[in-house]
Amino acid sequence: MPDQESQTAAAIDPIDSSRAQFVRWFRDVAPYVHAFRGKTFVVAFGGELVQAGALNALVQDLSLLNALGVRLVLVHGSRPQVNDQLRIKGIPAQFDRGLRITDAPALECAKEAAGEIRLDIEAAFSQGLPNTPMQGSHIRVVSGNFVTARPVGIIDGVDYRHTGQVRKIDADALRFATEHGSVVLLSPLGFSPTGEAFNLAMEEMATAAAVALKAEKLIFVTETPGVRDADGNIDTEIARYDADALLAAGQLDDDTAFYLRHASRAVKLGVARAHLVPFSLDGGVLLEVFTHDGVGTMVVEEMLDDLRPATIEDVGAIVQLIEPLEADGTLVKRGRGRIERDIERFSVAEHDGVIFGCAALYPYADDSMAEMACLTVNPEWQGGGEADKLLRHMESRARAQGISRLFVLTTRTAHWFVKRGFVPARLEDLPRERQASYDRNRNSLIFIKKI
Known part of the structure; x- marks a missing residue:
């Protein structure tokens, strides 16, 4: 009987995978x-x-x-x-x-x-x-x-x-x-x-x-x-x-x-x-x-990949991008209401009218620091350097505000940030306001980069 069950599962799995792939494709082209x-x-x-x-x-x-x-x-x-x-x-x-x-x-x-x-x-x-x-x-x-x-x-x-x-x-x-x-x-x-x-x-x-x-x-x-x-x-x-x-x-x-x-x-x-x-x-x-x-x-006339500040019309696209990462614990859950309130802090990456990436910048001016959060690129469009472009855009946006150090909190992408010049840091290295809101249950790693 176990062999029969495993054979049945093997027969079903490809079908489920095919269905999931079809749904994902259909949503992507919508x-x-x-x-x-x-x-x-x-x-x-x-x-x-x-x-x-x-x-x-x-x-x-x-x-x-x-x-x-x-x-x-x-x-x-x-x-x-x-x-x-x-x-x-x-x-x-x-x-x-x-x-x-x-x-x-x-x-x-x-x-x-x-x-x-x-x-x-x-x-x-x-x-x-x-x-x-x-x-x-x-x-x-x-x-x-x-x-x-x-x-x-x-x-x-x-x-x-x-x-x-x-x-x-x-x-x-x-x-x-x-x-x-x-x-x-x-x-x-x-x-x-x-x-x-x-x-x-x-x-x-x-x-x-x-x-x-x-x-x-x-x-x-x-x-x-x-x-x-x-x-x-x-x-x-x-x-x-x-x-x-x-x-x-x-x-x-x-x-x-x-x-x-x-x-x-x-x-x-x-x-x-x-x-x-x-x-x-x-x-x-x-x-x-x-x-x-x-x-x-x-x-x-000009290249279609565009990095720009987000507007209230972009909220739905941002929610769609980050929800899967919130569900698996990669990102902190924010909810649509918070994104709407913080929309001026977000930038989006857009191609041919379709938003495929986003990131947010939270400055702490007194400390000349800023947190970069929600750095996300649609999985279908990863591997082409889009996340690096977003990072450079956010660094430029931070420098324009007089920020000299950028920090991130992450649970799963530490290696990616280290390869791009971020160095490990302690909770005490963050602005006091951010230390107070640090979620110890997530136990996120902290990385800082001088920009």
Whole structure:
């Protein structure tokens, strides 16, 4: 019987663990769901994604974003499909300065390719297969003449014929469609006021649409994994100034530089965030949107990790952060009321609107000392140096108040503080007021650091 019981327990434990993991994940993504509901995302992808067979997976992820209240504008490319059409018809593809020279036969190929891809995308959004993310979905896909174009013209003697540039985006029409729950699909074709058709670059159209709509995000789902740092790792977040410096240095591969240039321009013109996400990674868009570090490269005007004084609106997030540590005895129980009273003593670490860390500073001015308390970082975001950033922030805040020594009381994290310059101290080393409130039942260790 004991063996049978142990086997039963072994069978149940993984299920319980899986359930707990699911609940924890769902709670972690909830702030992003709240933050992005009603916001506009412009998602752009080239014909390479369609050619690689990744369209259905992307559409399923986009349908989920739509169900969560994100307003979607999709922009597709068709470069490889146009090249295939030209090759079948025995027409050479012509390029100059990276732009296709679109003569009359090439324009017909562009129309055919765009029409085929548009139908494939509409069909993918129409599927409601059981046991897939599309089950029960009813998503309207709207296309139309939302883009007014003009010819590129003749540059250095080269006539680009029917190759065009975006003149205007009908932002009001796009907003009307997305506000009523439709997904807008833009093909890489635009029309002049005289009815002439022009072949447009997907990247330029997506950037223009994101800027016109003041989109929250411009997401390029690309064949490139993103910008790599000196160690070959994906640089998950880049300030626009740094992105421009990388482009000026000329050390990026052509594809990455091409997308990064458009991402940087979008951010410069007011788009909150622009992303480069690899289509080779299944679920890449969801991972980029709903996880702290993402999986591609995000370009922002300024870095999104922000350390700032807490406000009364942050109380709920702080309570959520510290409650698990209060429950296991790592932190002293404070309660929501005390946090509200002491809110001006707290600082929070915030990323993309989500608070993932906090700390509090209690000064004892007469002794030129201060206590740092409640130093907490969400477990999902630990290991990236976030706690060290919080510590440095609190040290800076203390110095600004004329504090020369910072002390902490801890029962479980002594080693972490010692590694960061704190030294063991006695109760008698603390300010008299703090000595009087010391909880001898907790028997906390005391550490002090000169700052």
